[in-house]
Amino acid sequence: MSRVRGGHNYYQVRISDRKVTASREKVDVLVALDLESIERHRASLGEKGLVLYDSESLKKSFEGPEFLDVPLTKIALESGKQRVMTNSVALGAVHGVLGVEPDTLGEILKEAFAKKGEGIIEKNLACVRAGYDYVREHCKRCEAFELSVPGEKGFMLINGLQAIGLGALLSGCKFYSAYPMTPSTGIMNFLASKAEQYGIIVEQAEDELAAINMALGASFAGVRAMTGTSGGGFALMNEGLSLAAMTETPLVLAEVQRPGPATGLPTRTEQADLLFVLHAGHGEFPRVIYAPGTPKQAFYLTNKAFELAEKYQVPVFILADQYLGDTQWTYGGFDPEKLIYNDYRLRDKDLEGVLEYKRHTFTGSGISPLAVPGECGRHLVVTDSDEHDEEGHIIEDAETRVLMMQKRLLKKLPLLRREMEGPLYYGIRCSENPGGSELPEILLAGFGSTYGVMKEVVDMLSKDRKIAMLHFSEIYPLPEPEGFDFLAILKNAGLAICVENNATGQFAKLLRAETGFEFTCQINRYDGRPFTAEKLVEEIHALL
Amino acid sequence: MPSFEIYEGQEPAWCPGCGNFQILSSLKKALVELEIEPWEVLLASGIGQSSKLPHYMKGHTFNGLHGRALPVATAAKLANHKLHVIVIAGDGDCYGEGGNHLIHTIRRNPNITLLVHNNQIYGLTKGQASPTSAQGTHSKVQPFGNLSEPLNPLALAISLNCGFVARGFSGDPEFLKELMKAAITHKGFSLLDILQPCVTFNKVNTFGWYRDRVYRLEEEYNLNDRVKAFARTLEWGEKIPNGIFFKNRRKTLEELIPIIQEKPLVRQEFSINKVKPELKVFY
Incomplete structure (x- = not known):
C-alpha cells in the first residue's frame, strides 16, 4: 500500500517443518486487527481455519466455529496500560494458538524496544504472556494447530x-x-545503514538522471558503484545506461519491478520490465541481466554482477520485483567463501613503466585497461560519450568507429555469454542428469521471482505427474546450451509452460528470439499479485 | 611549476574567432599559475561546443551527456576529493538540459568549479534560443521571437546561497584567468558564468556588443553581502558588471562526510573479512 498510515495492510507468514518457497492462497490462522481484514480475507480461510479477533474493539461479534474472540485491547490495557500494545497481545495469542512458548518472541521484543527502556519491555512481555495464556486457556480446538518446536534453531x-x-x-x-x-x-x-561502519557513500540524487550519472562518476573515479530504481525511474536512466556502455564504465543497476505502465501499482509486483531492461538505452551495446528467484540467489548474483561489471566494463542488471524484494525467507546461511572479489582497476604502481596509457586501447578480448584517474602517476584517463579513439578523444571516422564497435560489443558478447550459468532444473530425474531418457510430461519454465512457486508446485504435483521446472536466473546473454542442454529439455517435454508475472510472456519472447524455441502454453498473471501455489496448480490443470 | 605546453591538447574544432579559444587559453594559464598538474585535474563536461574543451587541453576527462556533467563531477569528487574537479558546460547544457542538477549541486556544495560558456544561443544545434537568450530573439524555431524570460544564472545561484558566484568575459582573458583562479581555489562549489560571443549564430550579442557593456565591479565592492549581490546581478543591458558577485565559505559536501576525512574513498581498501560479520546480523 502507498498509504503510509491507516488503510488495509497485511502480511502473510508461512510456517512449516519442511522448506516452503511460495505464498499460499489459503490461510490457517487469520489475525484480524480490524473489521476490514475479516471481510477481505475470510474467503481465503482454510477448511479448519481460525479467525483470531477482538469483538470488543471491532464492535462486532461473529458466530461460527472458525471465530476465536480474544479481548486483545482489554488485555493490553490491563497488562500494558497502553492500547498500542494490542499488537504484542495478538502476537502472544498467535503463539498460544500454535502452542509455541513465546520465549524467542520475548528476545525479539527486548531487542526491538531496547531504546525505549526496561519499563516498555516489561509491559510488552506481560502483554505477550497474557495473550498467550488467554488462548491456551480458552481455545481447546487450537490443539489442531500445535507446532512441534523445531530442533534446529538460528536461521537467518x-x-x-x-x-x-x-x-x-x-x-x-x-x-x-x-x-x-x-x-x-x-x-x-x-x-545507508552500513555507510558509516564500512565507508560507503550513499547519495540521494535529485532525480534518476543524476542517480545513474553519479554512479558513473564514482565508478570512473575508481570505486565500485551501483544505482537502483524501479521501472519509471529506470526510464529516466536510459541515456545514462547508454553512457555507461559507451564510456565502458562498470555499473551495477538494480531494477526492482512494479506494475506499470506509468505509476501503475506502486506497491505491487510484476515482471513486465524484462524486455524494457533488455532493450533499454540507445545504440547497441553489451549488457548482463540477472533475475534472482530468491534472496539467496539475489545475494550471490549481486556479487557476480559486481565481478562482471568490472571485469568486462559493462552495465550489469539485477532484475528483481516487489515480491522478491519484500518477501522474507529463512536460510541456514550464506557462504562468504563463495564470493568473488577481483580488483580489475589499475592503480598505484600498476602502470609503472608503461609509456603511454590509453583508456580505450584495442585488445584481443575487447577489454581495455581500466586505470583510476589520479592514482596512476602521470597517466591521464580520458573517456567520452561521443565515439572516440583509443585515447578517449572524439572521432568521426568510419574505420575507428567499426573497430570500437567490435571492441566494445562484438568481442565482449561471446565472452559474457560464457560467464552465464544455465537454468536450474528441479523435478523428475535428478538435476545432475536432467537430459536422461525420462523427460517431464509437464515442464514449468520461468525467471526471477516465480522460482519459489514453481518449485512448490512441482512438489505438489510430482506424486501424480512427471513434472519438473527450469528456472532461469542468468537470463542475458542467454547461456550456451552446451554444458547443460536446457533447450533439448524444453523441446522434448510433453507440455512446456512458461510461467510469468506479466501479460505478454516476455521471457517466452526472449527465449524464442535467442533460441527459436516457442512455448505452446503460457500462464500469465498481471493483476499486480504474485502467483500462489494453489492458483498456479489450478491454471496448470486447466491446460491439461 | 607545470608549463603552458604540458596542457597542449588536440586541435580545436571551433569556428575561427569563437570566444571559446580565449576561455581555453585562460583556463590553461590559470592552472599553470596555480601549479596544478594535468594529472591532478578532472575535467567533466556535457555536450555542446563548450563541452569539447577538455579534448583541447590535458587532464583526466569525462565528457559525458548533455546537461549531466555536474552529477558525474560531484560523485567523482566524493570518490576522490584529492582531484581538482572542473566542469565545463554551456548555457543550454547547464541552464537548460541540466538545470535541475545545477540547483541541487549548489545545494550540496561539493568543492568543484563550474565554468559556463554563456553565448546566449545554441551553437552545436545551429542557432536556436538558449535559456539565456533575450526575450524576442528570433531563430528558425522561434518564429515569434523567444517568448521566455531569460534565466539569470547569477541571481539563481545567489538565491541558493552558492558560495562563489562570478561572471567573466572571454574578451577580457587576463581578468577571466584571475576569476578562474579564484573559482578553483574557492573551497566549495563555484559558478563562473563566462560571456562569450558566438560568431556564427548570435548576431546581436557580438564581441563588440559585450565589449561596450562589460565593466568590472568596483574594488570596494563587498563580496559578502548576499542581498546587495543579488541586486547587482539584476544589472543587465547598457552596462554588464563582471567579477566576483558573492562569496560565502560554507562547509563543502566532502567536509560533511565523516568517512572520507582521513582518506579519499578511492584509497580505502576493501577487505571482505571486515564486512563478513554483517552476515550475522540476519540471524
Missing part, C-alpha cells in the same frame, strides 16, 4: 532487497546513488 531471515544490499556490501560497493522509488528503496536504506 532476510528479504530480497536486503540480500541485494548485503551482496553489494560484501562485493566492495563503495558508492550508491538513487532517487527513492518503491519498491527499490530498501537497497538504499540498507546500504
